[in-house]
Amino acid sequence: MWVKNTERGGCGIVRRGMMKVMRITPLILAFFLVVNSGVLAKGTAEESGLGPQSTQAIGKKSVLMVVVRFPDATPTTPIETVQKRVVAGLGSYVKEQSYGLASVKADFRGYVMLPDSLADYKISPYNFRVDKTRIRKLIEDTMTAIEKETDFSVYDHILIIPAVNTMPGKGYGMLCYCANPGMLSGVTKRYVPRYETLRSAGGKEFKGGVFVGAENANLGMFAHDYFHALAGIHDGKRLAPCLYDYERQSDASAGLPSFEHHATYMGPWDIMSQHFVKKGEPPPGISSFTKIRLGWIGKHQVQIVKPGETSFALLSPLSKGGELLVVKIPLADGTYYLVENRQPIGFDKTLPDSGILVLKVHPEAAEGYGTVKVMNAGVSRDFSNAPYKLEVNNRNIFIDNSLPGLFQKNNLAIIPLWKEKDNLGVLITTPDNSEAAIKAGRAIQALIDQTMGTIDKEKETVILEAITAFKSEDFKKSYAIATRRHEVR
Numbered sequence: 001m002w003v004k005n006t007e008r009g010g011c012g013i014v015r016r017g018m019m020k021v022m023r024i025t026p027l028i029l030a031f032f033l034v035v036n037s038g039v040l041a042k043g044t045a046e047e048s049g050l051g052p053q054s055t056q057a058i059g060k061k062s063v064l065m066v067v068v069r070f071p072d073a074t075p076t077t078p079i080e081t082v083q084k085r086v087v088a089g090l091g092s093y094v095k096e097q098s099y100g101l102a103s104v105k106a107d108f109r110g111y112v113m114l115p116d117s118l119a120d121y122k123i124s125p126y127n128f129r130v131d132k133t134r135i136r137k138l139i140e141d142t143m144t145a146i147e148k149e150t151d152f153s154v155y156d157h158i159l160i161i162p163a164v165n166t167m168p169g170k171g172y173g174m175l176c177y178c179a180n181p182g183m184l185s186g187v188t189k190r191y192v193p194r195y196e197t198l199r200s201a202g203g204k205e206f207k208g209g210v211f212v213g214a215e216n217a218n219l220g221m222f223a224h225d226y227f228h229a230l231a232g233i234h235d236g237k238r239l240a241p242c243l244y245d246y247e248r249q250s251d252a253s254a255g256l257p258s259f260e261h262h263a264t265y266m267g268p269w270d271i272m273s274q275h276f277v278k279k280g281e282p283p284p285g286i287s288s289f290t291k292i293r294l295g296w297i298g299k300h301q302v303q304i305v306k307p308g309e310t311s312f313a314l315l316s317p318l319s320k321g322g323e324l325l326v327v328k329i330p331l332a333d334g335t336y337y338l339v340e341n342r343q344p345i346g347f348d349k350t351l352p353d354s355g356i357l358v359l360k361v362h363p364e365a366a367e368g369y370g371t372v373k374v375m376n377a378g379v380s381r382d383f384s385n386a387p388y389k390l391e392v393n394n395r396n397i398f399i400d401n402s403l404p405g406l407f408q409k410n411n412l413a414i415i416p417l418w419k420e421k422d423n424l425g426v427l428i429t430t431p432d433n434s435e436a437a438i439k440a441g442r443a444i445q446a447l448i449d450q451t452m453g454t455i456d457k458e459k460e461t462v463i464l465e466a467i468t469a470f471k472s473e474d475f476k477k478s479y480a481i482a483t484r485r486h487e488v489r
Contacts, residue, residue, distance in 0.1 A: 049299060050292050050297070050299060050302060050328070051292070051293075051363060052234040052235065052239060052293070053239070053292060053293060053294070053295040054230070054231040054232050054234075054239045054240070054293060054294050054295045055232075055295065056230070056231075056232050057098075057102055057227075057230045057231050057232070057294040057295050057296070058098075058101045058102055058295055058296075059101075059102065059103070060102075060103045060104075060105050061102065061103070061104055061105065061156040061157060061230065062105045062107065062154060062155045062156050062157075063104050063105065063106050063107070063155065063156065063157045063158070063159055063226075064107050064109070064150070064152070064155040064157070064158045064159070065086055065087070065106055065107065065108045065109065065158075065159040065161065066109050066110065066112050066142055066146065066158070066159070066160055066161065067079060067082060067108075067109065067110025067111050067112065067161040067163050067215070068110075068111070068112050068113075068114050068138075068142055068145075068160060068161065068162055068163060069111045069112065069113050069114065069163045070113075070114055070116070070117060070118040070121070070162070070163075070164065071113065071114075071115075071116075071117060072117045072118055072119075073117075073118045073163070073164040073171075074164075075111070075163035075164065075215060076164075076165040076215070076216070077163075077165070077215040077216050079110050079111065079163075082110070082161060082163075082215050083108050083110075085219055085222070086106070086108070086159060086161065086213075086222055087104075087106040087108055089219045089222075090104055090106075090219065090222050090223060090226065091103065091104045091106065093219060093223050093283070093347065094223070094226075096285070096319070096346050096347060097223075097285055097286055097291065097296065097347070098291075098294070098296045099296060099321040101295075101296050102230070102294075102296070107155070109146065110161070110163070111163060112142065112145050112146060113145065114138075114141050114142065114145065115141060115145075116137075116141070118164060118171075118172070120134070120137070121134055121137060121138045121141075121162070121172065122134070122171075122172055122173045123135065123172070123173045123174050124169075124173060124174065125168035125169050125173055125174050125175075126249065126250040126252060127177075127183075127187045127246055127249055127250050127368075128187070128188060128246070128250035129250065129252075130174070130177070130183050130187075132183065132184055132186070135179050135183050135184055135212075136184060136196075136198070138160060138162075138212065139158070139160060139179060139180075139198050139210055139212075140198055140199060140200060140201075142158075142160050143198060143199070143200035143204065143206065144200040144201040144202065147200040147201070147202050147204050148202075150204075152200075152204055152205070152206040153206075155206070155208060156208050156209065157208050157209040157210065157211070157226070157229050157230070158206065158208065158209070158210045158211075159210075159211055159212070159213065159222070159226070160210070160211075160212045160213075161212075161213055161214065161215055161217075162212070162214050162215065163215050164214065164215065165214070165215065165216050166214035166215070166216060166217070171214060172214050174214075175213065175214050175216075175217045175218075175221055176211070176212065176213040176214065176217045176221035176222065176224065176225050176275075177211070177212055177225055178209070178210075178211045178212075178225040178226075178228035178229055179210040179211060179212055180195055180196055180198070180208070180209055180210040180211075180229065181193040181194055181195050181196075181209070181228065181229070181232075181233055181238055182211075182225075182228055182229075182238070184196040184210075187242075187246065187367070187368065188246075189366045189369070192236050193233055193236070193237065193238050194233065195207050195208070195209070195233070198210065208229075209226075209228070209229025209230065209232075210229065211225035211226055211228065211229050212225070213225065218275050218276050218279075218283065219276075219282060219283055220271045220274075220275035220276045220282075220283025220284075221275045223271055223283065224242075224271045224272055224275055227240040227271075227272065227286075227290065227294065228240055228241075228242075230294065231293055231294050237367060238367060239293045239294070240272060240290055240293050240294060241272065241367035241368070241371050242272055242273075242367055242368050243265055243266050243270055243272040243273040243289075243290075243371060243372050244262045244263045244264070244265065244266075244272075244273050244274070244368065245262045245263075245264050245265060245368065245369075245370075246262075246367070246368025246369065247368070247369075248262035248264065249262040249368075265370055265371075265372060265373045265374065266287070266359075266372060266373065266374045266383065267374065267382050267383025267384070267386065268284055268350075268351060268352065268382075268383065268384075269284070269287055269342070269351070269357060269374055269383060269386065270284075270285075270286045270287040270289070270290055270372070271283050271284065271285075271286055272286065272287075272290050273372075276350070277350045277351065277352060278350070281350050282347055282349075282350055283347060283350065284347055284348055284350050284351045285318065285319045285342075285346065285347045285348045285351075287318075287338070287340065287357070287359060287372065288318055288325060288326045288338045288340040288359070289338055289359055289361055289371075289372050291318070291325075292326070292338075297325055297326060300323075301322075301323065301324060301325045301326065302324075302325070302326045302327070302328050303324060303326070303327045303328070304327075304328050304329075304330065305327055305328070305329050305428040306329070306330065307329060307331065307400075307410045307411055307412045308411050308412075308430060309428065309429075310427070310428065310429040310430065310433060310473050311327075311427070311428045311429075312417075312425065312426075312427055312428075312470070312471050313327050313339075313425070313426050313427075313428070314420060314423050314424070314425050314426075315327070315339070315340065315341035315356075315423060315424055315425075315426060316341065316422070316423055317341050317342070317343035317345050317348070317422045317423070317424075318340045318341055318342055318343075318348070319342070319343060319345045319346040319347060319348035320343070320345045320346065320422060322423070325340065325341075326338055326339065326340055327339040327426060327428060329412065329414075329428060331410060332408060334363065334364060335360060335361060335362050335363070336360075336361050336363075337358060337359065337360055337361070337375075337400075337412075337414070338358075338359040338361060339356060339357070339358055339359075339414060339426055339428070340356070340357050340359070341355075341356060341357075341423070341424040341426075342354055342355065342357050342387060343422055343424075345422065352384040352385070353378075353384060353385050353386065353387050354387060355377075355387030355388055355389045355395075355416060355424070356387055356388040356389070356414070356416040356424060356426050357374065357386060357387050357388075358374070358375040358377075358388065358398050358414055359372050359373065359374055359375070360372070360373050360375055374386050375398055377389070377392075377395040377398070378395060387416075388414070388415075388416040389416055390415070390416045390417055390418065390438070390441050390442060390445060391442070391445070396415065396416060396438055397413055397414070397415050397434050397438065398413065398414040398415075399412070399413050399414075399431050399434070400412040400413075401431060411430050411431065412428070412430070412431075413427075413428075413429050413430055413431045413433065413434045414426065414427070414428055415427040415429065415434060415437050415438060415441065416441075417441045417444075417445075418441055418444050418445040418448055419445070419448070420448075425441070427441070433473075433475065436475035436476055436479065437470075437475045439475070439479050440466070440469075440470055440475040440476075440478040440479040440482065441470070443466065443478075443479050443482035443483050444463065444466050444467060444470065444478070444482050446482070447459060447462060447463045447466065447482055448463060451463070462481060462482065462484065463482075465481050466478045466479075466481040466482040469481055
C-alpha cells in the first residue's frame with residue numbers, strides 16, 4: 001500500500017511512501033487483530049483436539065418404542081416387520097457404527113390406540129412448516145395412553161411409530177423426525193435446540209430424547225433421528241446435526257422433499273445427509289464427522305496435520321474401525337478438513353464408490369446450512385464418485401491453495417495412495433510435492449499389485465524400501481526404487 005508523492009523523484013516517492021505506511025500500519029494490524037481474534041482463537045482450539053463430542057452417546061441406552069394407531073387409519077406394514085427394523089435393525093446399526101461403544105436396549109410396545117383421528121396429528125413434510133402443537137399432542141397422548149403401566153424415568157429415549165403408511169404429505173405427513181431436541185423447539189436459524197419437558201395427562205414427565213418414524217420409514221431414517229437425540233446439545237447446537245440443506249428441504253415450490261433436491265452438501269456419504277442410497281436397501285454408514293461428534297472416535301484414532309506440513313497416514317476403513325481412522329487438518333479461519341477411508345464393508349457396502357473421502361467442516365455454520373461439505377473428486381452432482389483415487393487421473397489429488405487469512409494461504413494437497421489390504425494410504429503435503437508423490441505412489445501400487453497372491457521376497461524388499469523412502473519424503477528416490485525393474489525379476 002504505497003502512497004505516491006508527485007513532488008519528488010523516484011527515491012523521494014519511496015521514502016515518503018514508506019513513512020506514510022509506517023504511520024498507519026499499527027492501526028491496520030490492530031484492526032485486523034481485533035476483527036480476526038475470534039477466528040484465530042477458533043483455529044487454535046480446533047488444532048488442540050477434535051472439537052465438541054457427546055458425553056451421553058456411549059453405553060447401553062434404554063429406548064421405549066411405541067407403535068401407535070389412529071381410530072380412522074389402518075396399518076399396512078406388519079407389526080413384526082416394524083419390530084424387526086427398529087429393534088434388531090437399529091440395534092445392529094448403532095453397534096457397528098459405534099464400534100461396539102453404544103447399544104440399544106429396546107422396550108417394544110404396540111399397538112397403542114390414540115384418542116383422535118389421524119388428521120389431528122398429521123404434520124407438514126417441510127421442516128419449516130411443522131406444527132409444534134401437533135407434535136406435542138402426539139407424544140403426550142402416547143404417554144397418557146400408557147402412563148398407568150409405564151415408569152418413564154427408566155428410559156433414555158422414546159420412539160413413537162405412527163402405524164400408517166406415510167410418504168411426504170400423505171399418511172402422517174412426514175416419514176421421520178426428531179422431536180426432542182428438534183421439532184419441538186424449531187429448526188430454523190433462529191431456534192435454540194433444547195430438551196422440552198413432556199407430560200402425560202396424569203402428570204408424569206419425560207425430558208429425554210424423542211424421535212418419531214412412520215411404520216414404513218427406512219432404517220436410515222430411524223437412525224438419523226435417533227442420533228440427534230442420542231448425541232445431545234452443546235453450545236446451543238445439536239451435536240449430531242442434519243447435514244442436508246434446510247432451505248431446499250422446505251422449498252415447496254420445488255415439489256415434495258427429495259434427496260436429489262436437498263442432499264446437496266454430502267449426498268449419501270452420511271445418513272445425516274441422505275438416509276439411504278437406493279430405496280429398499282440398507283442405509284450407508286455415517287461419516288467421521290458424525291462419529292467424532294457422537295464420541296465414537298477418540299483422539300488416539302485421529303492424526304492432526306497442519307497445512308504446509310507433509311505427513312503420511314495409513315487409514316483403516318471407517319466402517320470397520322482400527323487404530324487410525326481420520327486425518328484432521330485445521331485451518332486458520334476455524335474450519336477444518338477431515339480425511340477418511342470409505343470401503344464397501346458393513347453398512348458402507350451400499351455406497352456408490354470407495355476411496356479417500358475429503359470433508360470440509362464449518363463448525364460455526366447453522367444446522368442445515370453447510371456444517372459439512374464433501375470435496376467432490378468427481379463431476380457427478382449426486383456425489384456418486386466423490387472419493388479420491390490414486391489410479392484415476394482426474395481424481396488423484398485435492399488441492400486447496402485458497403487464502404483464508406490476510407497473511408497466509410492454505411498451501412495444501414491431499415493425495416490418495418496405495419492399498420494395504422483394506423487400509424488405504426494418504427499423503428498430506430504441499431502442491432509442489434504432488435507430482436513426484438503421485439508418481440511414486442503409483443509405482444508402489446504397481447509393485448504391490450504384482451505381488452498379489454504370490455510370494456516374492458525380492459519384490460517385497462523393494463516395496464519396503466520404496467515405502468520407507470516415501471515416508472521419508474524422498475519421493476524421487478521412492479519412485480526410482482519402485483521402478484528398478486531390471487533388479488526385480
